[in-house]
Amino acid sequence: MDHQTxxxxxxxxxxxxxxxxxxxxxxxxxxxxxxxxxxxxxxxKSTTVKILCGLITxxxxxxxxxxxxxxxxxxxxxxxxxxxxxxxxxxxxxxxxEFMEFIGEMRGLDREQTRSKAEALMAIFEMKSxxxxxxxxxxxxxxxxxxxxxGLLHNPDLIFMDEPLSGLDANSxxxxxxxxxxxxxxxxxxxxxxxxxxxxxxxxxxxxxxxxGMVIADGSFAELNKLSNDANLEKMFTRLTGNTNHEExxxxxINAFEK
Amino acid sequence: MxxxxxxxxxxxxxxxxxxxADYNQxxxxxxxxxxxxxxxxxxxxxxxQNDQQNxxxxxxxxxxxxxxxxxxxxxxxxLPFTFFYFSHTFLMVMMAMTIISEFTTVLFDTTENVIIQxxxxxxxxxxxxxxxxxxIYLTLMAFNLSVVSIVIxxxxxxxxxxxxFVFTIFLNVxxxxxxxxxxYLGILQLASGEQLKNLLxxxxxxxxxxxxxxxxxxxxxxxxxNIMNMVLPVNWYTxxxxxxxxSGFIEGLSxxxxxxxxxIFIAEALFVPFxxxxxxxxxxxxxFNQKLMDLEQGDRNAKVKIETSHISLWYRLMAMIFVxxxxxxxxxxxxxxxxxxxxxxxxxxxxxxxxxIIMILVPFFSKPDRINKMAESDQYLFILYxxxxxxxxxxxxxxxxxxKHTAWIFKSLPMQSPAGFFxxxxxxxxxxxxxxxxxxxxxxxxxxxxxxxxxxxFIAFLVIYLSSLLIYYFQNPVFPFASEKSATQAGGTIFxxxxxxxxxxxxxxxxxxxxxxxxxxxxxxxPFYGGIIWYINRIxxxxxxxxxxxxxxxxx
Numbered sequence: 001m002d003h004q005t006x007x008x009x010x011x012x013x014x015x016x017x018x019x020x021x022x023x024x025x026x027x028x029x030x031x032x033x034x035x036x037x038x039x040x041x042x043x044x045k046s047t048t049v050k051i052l053c054g055l056i057t058x059x060x061x062x063x064x065x066x067x068x069x070x071x072x073x074x075x076x077x078x079x080x081x082x083x084x085x086x087x088x089x090x091x092x093x094x095x096x097x098e099f100m101e102f103i104g105e106m107r108g109l110d111r112e113q114t115r116s117k118a119e120a121l122m123a124i125f126e127m128k129s130x131x132x133x134x135x136x137x138x139x140x141x142x143x144x145x146x147x148x149x150x151g152l153l154h155n156p157d158l159i160f161m162d163e164p165l166s167g168l169d170a171n172s173x174x175x176x177x178x179x180x181x182x183x184x185x186x187x188x189x190x191x192x193x194x195x196x197x198x199x200x201x202x203x204x205x206x207x208x209x210x211x212x213g214m215v216i217a218d219g220s221f222a223e224l225n226k227l228s229n230d231a232n233l234e235k236m237f238t239r240l241t242g243n244t245n246h247e248e249x250x251x252x253x254i255n256a257f258e259k
Numbered sequence: 260m261x262x263x264x265x266x267x268x269x270x271x272x273x274x275x276x277x278x279x280a281d282y283n284q285x286x287x288x289x290x291x292x293x294x295x296x297x298x299x300x301x302x303x304x305x306x307x308q309n310d311q312q313n314x315x316x317x318x319x320x321x322x323x324x325x326x327x328x329x330x331x332x333x334x335x336x337x338l339p340f341t342f343f344y345f346s347h348t349f350l351m352v353m354m355a356m357t358i359i360s361e362f363t364t365v366l367f368d369t370t371e372n373v374i375i376q377x378x379x380x381x382x383x384x385x386x387x388x389x390x391x392x393x394x395i396y397l398t399l400m401a402f403n404l405s406v407v408s409i410v411i412x413x414x415x416x417x418x419x420x421x422x423x424f425v426f427t428i429f430l431n432v433x434x435x436x437x438x439x440x441x442x443y444l445g446i447l448q449l450a451s452g453e454q455l456k457n458l459l460x461x462x463x464x465x466x467x468x469x470x471x472x473x474x475x476x477x478x479x480x481x482x483x484x485n486i487m488n489m490v491l492p493v494n495w496y497t498x499x500x501x502x503x504x505x506s507g508f509i510e511g512l513s514x515x516x517x518x519x520x521x522x523i524f525i526a527e528a529l530f531v532p533f534x535x536x537x538x539x540x541x542x543x544x545x546x547f548n549q550k551l552m553d554l555e556q557g558d559r560n561a562k563v564k565i566e567t568s569h570i571s572l573w574y575r576l577m578a579m580i581f582v583x584x585x586x587x588x589x590x591x592x593x594x595x596x597x598x599x600x601x602x603x604x605x606x607x608x609x610x611x612x613x614x615x616i617i618m619i620l621v622p623f624f625s626k627p628d629r630i631n632k633m634a635e636s637d638q639y640l641f642i643l644y645x646x647x648x649x650x651x652x653x654x655x656x657x658x659x660x661x662x663k664h665t666a667w668i669f670k671s672l673p674m675q676s677p678a679g680f681f682x683x684x685x686x687x688x689x690x691x692x693x694x695x696x697x698x699x700x701x702x703x704x705x706x707x708x709x710x711x712x713x714x715x716x717f718i719a720f721l722v723i724y725l726s727s728l729l730i731y732y733f734q735n736p737v738f739p740f741a742s743e744k745s746a747t748q749a750g751g752t753i754f755x756x757x758x759x760x761x762x763x764x765x766x767x768x769x770x771x772x773x774x775x776x777x778x779x780x781x782x783x784x785x786p787f788y789g790g791i792i793w794y795i796n797r798i799x800x801x802x803x804x805x806x807x808x809x810x811x812x813x814x815x
Contacts, residue, residue, distance in 0.1 A: 089664035105589035
């Protein structure tokens with residue numbers, strides 16, 4: 001399979017007011033890869049994903065997706081991109097099918113096509129019997145599944161996921177993992193952020209670690225491991241993001257209650 | 260400012276505790292709510308605080324302006340008893356209408372359940388704090404509306420009478436708020452879960468009708484045969500009419516007249532509001548929290564309903580008439596479903612049907628000779644244009660709902676311009692909630708006047724459609740049902756509505772003028788309004804609803 005660069009990020013910056021959230025990120029991503037995007041809370045993961053999907057349009061630096069400049073070709077890019085947000089809120093009063101029908105129609109699919117696709121995807125998640133129930137009756141994991149299905153309806157070539165595994169049970173996590181690997185084999189590119197280090201370690205072709213708005217590590221786990229000799233990704237994560245004294249902190253936490 | 264407001268509740272500490280609330284928790288919740296009102300931010304805009312304050316000032320000015328109309332009318336009234344009776348009746352109805360259309364959503368807010376329910380909060384505290392929150396805004400509104408009347412009262416009946424009037428306004432606010440509470444809490448006892456949600460919605464209409472009918476009845480009690488000397492006769496049933504309590508209270512105290520009649524009024528004015536609060540706190544609210552939980556979670560406990568994907572003939576017909584573009588079609592379909600299901604939307608829109616019925620139809624049909632008159636004159640135009648009320652409350656109702664975090668859906672879709680989406684939305688709401696009722700009305704009017712009035716019915720329809728579109732496109736382009744209802748802005752709506760009536764009257768008179776000017780000259784209006792609608796939907800909307808404006812008021 002020939003790998004071509006499909007995302008090119010040059011000096012990406014983003015400020016909220018005076019606070020700099022992203023301080024110049026540079027990345028190139030080629031097709032057919034699974035990229036794990038990790039970092040501590042508030043490092044700028046979600047912000048990056050939101051910028052790449054066109055949710056946030058006001059940013060500094062250049063981004064090219066599928067060889068097109070993001071700012072000027074946002075519509076063409078959105079058509080080929082799937083976005084699965086973290087714990088997003090859905091329209092509670094709609095059924096899963098109605099919601100997906102709407103998403104499909106807005107993306108220009110015809111209704112029959114959307115319906116059959118939605119049914120197939122929901123069946124994979126063992127949710128076919130819930131498809132005509134309102135989303136308000138769903139549990140957190142079920143909602144997440146609806147989100148994943150609706151993000152994949154239009155068969156996107158590039159998929160952004162923000163914590164796609166949050167709220168899923170163990171079986172579903174394994175399933176989504178398999179699904180991601182399968183999608184990547186078909187030549188799709190998956191860019192996902194997560195806090196589950198063991199998952200990231202196992203399925204990612206490439207791991208990007210950011211902290212305080214900057215990339216501090218980039219490469220496959222094997223490559224990263226060669227440089228640092230950490231036993232696993234979790235250890236590397238804590239070492240690189242500067243939190244090594246967890247035990248002391250835990251003790252201080254307990255002490256706070258004993259006074 | 261917040262500290263000051265909270266301090267005002269301090270003298271009532273004993274009373275609040277007596278009703279089963281924890282005073283400290285009560286003030287904390289109230290402080291939280293007032294702080295939230297102050298900080299409500301839309302998106303990432305920089306000027307939130309000033310905006311809120313400006314809005315409150317602007318709203319207060321409209322209220323004072325509006326109250327001054329009523330005050331000027333009061334100059335005519337010579338007797339203090341009648342004078343205060345009029346002002347209190349007016350205040351009560353204005354407050355009741357605001358409670359029904361605006362504050363019920365604040366009182367029955369379920370979004371904070373997750374935070375508040377797990378806390379060890381004593382019995383009645385939450386409900387009481389919510390009422391106090393509404394009370395603050397209602398009091399502000401009541402005083403804004405009465406400023407002019409208070410001044411006139413002081414000039415006419417002396418300074419003392421004016422001061423007592425001020426005091427009775429407080430009592431009136433308390434009374435009205437708790438009257439509404441009694442009604443709503445009463446309905447809470449009757450049902451639960453999913454059933455309760457629906458019941459509550461339709462109950463809104465009933466309460467609206469009750470209050471408006473009460474108003475008609477209350478104003479009707481005054482003998483207006485001599486316009487320069489209007490008298491409210493004191494009969495046995497006068498003692499049952501709340502505004503009369505307050506007005507008797509003022510007259511009795513200010514003229515130190517303590518005959519039996521006045522003593523009864525004074526006792527009633529003092530006793531009834533406090534008794535009402537006490538009784539609601541004691542007997543009706545214990546169930547409140549649990550029922551509130553039901554409102555939110557009723558869905559999950561009840562049997563899970565399977566929705567059918569059946570598409571009605573009416574939907575197909577409406578879609579055929581109204582939508583042609585592809586991007587409109589999807590949102591038309593979506594909103595057609597959601598408007599039928601969003602509780603807050605229906606809660607906002609349904610009372611307006613109640614108002615329509617009472618304000619227009621009841622006085623119109625209560626005198627039988629009017630019907631005969633209508634058969635000959637062009638008074639049917641009046642009824643047709645009154646329906647504008649429903650059409651123009653739709654845009655605001657489309658904003659409110661609990662789907663604050665759904666905006667990402669639209670932003671992540673490949674939409675060139677969001678205008679198509681918004682077009683489909685208003686069209687769906689209009690086609691679903693306005694047209695069926697207008698058709699019924701049209702049949703009614705035709706049965707009186709024959710089919711020769713069909714062009715007039717069509718013209719009024721165009722005007723109403725045009726106004727709904729304009730209002731929707733010019734208000735903040737928040738995605739449907741994504742805006743929280745805030746207590747600060749609640750007081751303004753009722754006054755916009757009167758503005759709209761003025762607009763409807765203007766359109767109506769143009770219509771009426773052309774109807775009499777020349778045979779068939781009214782037909783000229785059809786291409787005229789049609790052209791405007793074409794312009795709005797083809798050109799204006801694309802200039803008006805752009806991503807720039809949409810991004811400013813939504814968060815992703």
